[in-house]
Amino acid sequence: MELIFLGTGGGRVNLIKQVRGTGGFRINSRSANIHVDPGPGALLHSIKNRQDPLELDCVIVTHNHTDHVNDAGVMIEGMTRYSLKKRGIVIGSAITINGSEDRDRGLTRWHQSKASEVYAAKFGEKKKFATEKGSFDIEIFGLKHDEPSTFGFKLTIDNVVVGYITDTELMEDLGKNFSGCDVLIINCIKPEHDEYEGHLKTEDVIEIVKEAKPKTCVISHMGIKMLRAGPNLEAERIEKGSGIRTVAAKDGMKLVF
Template sequence: MDAFATITQKRMTGGFRIDDIDGKNLHIDPGPGALIRSYQFGRDPRKLSGVFVSHSHTDHYTDAEVLIEAMTKGMTRRKGIVVGSLSVIEGFKQWGPCISDYHKSKPEVTTLGANKIKKFGDMKVKGTKTIHGDPTAVGFQFQLKDITISYTADTEYFEKLHKYHRSADILVASVIRPRDERIPGHMCSDDFSKLIAEVSPKLAIMTHLGMKMIINNPEREAERIQEETGVKVLAARDGMHINLDQVMGQQQRLDDY
């Protein structure tokens, strides 16, 4: 976790949403500001179908409970799904739990680990392995008939990481440092470039950028990785919107995103 990027809010830390996927709206890793940023960018949290939390670090879970309240209409309806790591849902040693029993009482709650699969309608969600400070941290792969979206969550690169994200059309990764500046539990740009080459997605997105990445021009890093891999690579921006139909279509241009 890059605490300085979070506490300074050099970049927003509300996580990201996947909307209208199998008729569902999902919010992933709702850190500080997720509620207010949802409204700022025209996304109504009351229309959520699911909240996903990868691990029990504050920049990934702090707004989860208030989003659950929005999703369940102020805790008055049984609605939606909540999926998280063991630490988030049940607690593990000094990590978590991050969601109270009260907030778990209305939605359907699932604890997900690596290679575990949960089905929600026509969508399958697979937990992906991480190596991170929270030993139960998990990434998510959302599998549907027409599209597969993978999110590494916070993890350092390891030899078999690509196997958990194979078949991803869109690969979203936490990339905290530029070039080869590695720190434990996180990927740098060079690690992400290697992962992209192994997975071969249609689109790759760097998010959860640390302070060093932010001040070292993440867009330029994305361009460098794109040149190395031949895959379209984006550095996430606050309020960025990506049209999934364009990504999956045959006629999209690289400047459409």
């Protein structure tokens, strides 16, 4: 199993200025290739990093914010072989898939109709998905973010457990819920507390990984303040504070498990 980071920037400045990219990351494994949170640039960075969208088996969108959903439609057009073949799995937050009373859905019904299977993620649910090459299991966890259906997940594929804590505030049971991961990816947008709510800071990540105890922690989705503080220094702080090996993701970085 390998992870490829196609965009490690977060926050409103990175979204527009692309200091760091916003393409999300890709999981490549024997049983499935999965693109997670394809924000703006996901398609271009996939091609630049030789990650063929035609070879995708699944697209996951953790919430309906532009920096996570923008390129999802076009990645689905790739997954469905130029939209000509009904195939692949789409997993999205409920609002990404269905919208809500006051919010448009993030993925058009036309794009959804191209996939073989569409799943609006339900908090607390465990699901198994079959692909053309095998299968994977996913467990859905509700998070606390401005988009109320935002979810994190633990995904088991080819005996590797990948955890992903996307945009969220600190919640009491995060550490417990995300225990047992070989690798836990956490969106750590800022080094210190600031006036904006809905995101994790370095200190929060220390608290989470102390309890979750993944074999490796990867921080990503870093905002401008994080980039100024130095992602490697912040990763070191997390490693020292928690005793867990921690890596700061870089655009184009590949990790093999």
